[in-house]
Amino acid sequence: xxxxxxxxxxxxxxxxxxxxxxxxxxxxxxxxxxxxxxxxxxxxxxxxxxxxxxxxxxxxxxxxxxxxxxxxxxxxxxxxxxxxxxxxxxxxxxxxxxxxxxxxxxxxxxxxxxxxxxxxxxxxxxxxxxxxxxxxxxxxxxx
Amino acid sequence: xxxxxxxxxxxxxxxxxxxxxxxxxxxxxxxxxxxxxxxxxxxxxxxxxxxxxxxxxxxxxxxxxxxxxxxxxxxxxxxxxxxxxxxxxxxxxxxxxxxxxxxxxxxxxxxxxxxxxxxxxxxxxxxxxxxxxxxxxxxxxxxxxxxxxxxxxxxxxxxxxxxxxxxxxxxxxxxxxxxxxxxxxxxxxxxxxxxxxxxxxxxxxxxxxxxxxxxxxxxxxxxxxxxxxxxxxxxxxxxxxxxxxxxxx
Numbered sequence: 001x002x003x004x005x006x007x008x009x010x011x012x013x014x015x016x017x018x019x020x021x022x023x024x025x026x027x028x029x030x031x032x033x034x035x036x037x038x039x040x041x042x043x044x045x046x047x048x049x050x051x052x053x054x055x056x057x058x059x060x061x062x063x064x065x066x067x068x069x070x071x072x073x074x075x076x077x078x079x080x081x082x083x084x085x086x087x088x089x090x091x092x093x094x095x096x097x098x099x100x101x102x103x104x105x106x107x108x109x110x111x112x113x114x115x116x117x118x119x120x121x122x123x124x125x126x127x128x129x130x131x132x133x134x135x136x137x138x139x140x141x142x143x
Numbered sequence: 144x145x146x147x148x149x150x151x152x153x154x155x156x157x158x159x160x161x162x163x164x165x166x167x168x169x170x171x172x173x174x175x176x177x178x179x180x181x182x183x184x185x186x187x188x189x190x191x192x193x194x195x196x197x198x199x200x201x202x203x204x205x206x207x208x209x210x211x212x213x214x215x216x217x218x219x220x221x222x223x224x225x226x227x228x229x230x231x232x233x234x235x236x237x238x239x240x241x242x243x244x245x246x247x248x249x250x251x252x253x254x255x256x257x258x259x260x261x262x263x264x265x266x267x268x269x270x271x272x273x274x275x276x277x278x279x280x281x282x283x284x285x286x287x288x289x290x291x292x293x294x295x296x297x298x299x300x301x302x303x304x305x306x307x308x309x310x311x312x313x314x315x316x317x318x319x320x321x322x323x324x325x326x327x328x329x330x331x332x333x334x335x336x337x338x339x340x341x342x343x344x345x346x347x348x349x350x351x352x353x354x355x356x357x358x359x360x361x362x363x364x365x366x367x368x369x370x371x372x373x374x375x376x377x378x379x380x381x382x383x384x385x386x387x388x389x390x391x392x
Contacts, residue, residue, distance in 0.1 A: 005249075005321060006248065006249065006258070007248070007317075007318055007319065008249055008318035009318055012248060012315070013316075013319050018225055019225075019363070019364070022362075022363060022364035022365070026315060026362075026363035026364075093381050094362060094384050095381070095384065095388050096381045096384065097385075099377070099378045099381045102297055102298065102299075102300045102301070102378065104296070105372070105374070107373070109372070109373030111367035111368060111373070111377065111378065112378055113367050113377040113378035114377070
């Protein structure tokens with residue numbers, strides 16, 4: 001970005017700290033989306049190892065059986081759950097569902113679009129992601 | 144360039160440190176902050192503190208303002224990290240001994256706290272911010288366009304927009320996309336689409352149905368949180384998208 005435009009840039013876009021839980025959800029949605037994209041590419045590479053035969057496949061699969069591999073998979077589970085649940089909330093919002101009705105605003109002007117339904121949706125996505133991640137960790141490390 | 148000053152003769156009120164961003168694009172290579180110690184009462188606004196600095200310490204501080212009552216939309220700036228109207232923000236409500244004022248993000252800087260509004264007005268004009276129909280109620284023999292209170296309720300909230308630009312400054316898409324039409328213009332598009340007197344819905348939807356138009360909004364909602372008039376642009380944009388996706392008729 002040029003100084004002339006005075007754009008806040010990526011740093012401002014990615015800063016989740018100033019505008020409440022909705023901006024945190026926005027940031028987590030982007031982060032989990034990029035994470036899942038990276039996992040998807042890695043997953044394609046991983047499954048392509050089947051072309052190396054059973055031995056090659058098993059060798060590569062062992063990578064996911066390490067402590068680091070388990071942690072990565074647990075994070076992928078969390079990203080997947082958050083992206084799905086929050087994605088449903090955002091899709092409904094994009095259709096104008098659950099964003100409130102237009103009305104004359106009263107001071108202090110709490111925005112109707114940032115209502116409790118969406119806040120519950122965001123917190124649910126975070127909590128479900130955390131539960132799914134913990135369950136995944138329990139299964140993987142409990143073997 | 145930092146400067147510390149104080150008003151020694153005013154012992155009755157509390158004081159804060161006001162940090163003002165100074166930058167002249169024609170002369171300076173980067174932004175610098177000047178610091179002033181300014182007295183305040185519980186009713187003192189940030190704009191009054193800036194004007195105090197201009198009156199007593201440095202008259203060259205560039206700031207745009209006019210009505211001082213959150214009606215003209217001139218004095219938008221970043222106050223302690225968030226876009227706010229300086230005339231509508233009391234120092235006492237910031238709950239900080241240091242108040243930092245910077246020019247709004249996502250607007251080119253003219254000098255110091257004053258920014259260019261050309262792009263905001265261009266995008267506002269682009270969505271045709273007027274009743275779009277062939278007939279008129281201005282001729283002497285024409286009838287007034289009647290509207291029920293329920294129909295008025297559909298858009299009156301969005302007619303409160305004062306074009307201060309705070310929503311565009313807070314928007315995460317505006318932070319990275321120079322071509323994005325922005326929450327201000329999109330909310331105004333909804334204002335006219337939802338107006339029962341307007342006949343230009345299809346042409347307006349065509350204007351914003353663009354790769355840098357309404358589809359670039361990701362419903363972060365920051366625009367609505369900073370709006371000083373309760374316009375709630377995020378709601379307007381989602382309702383507008385509801386029209387385009389067929390959720391609303």
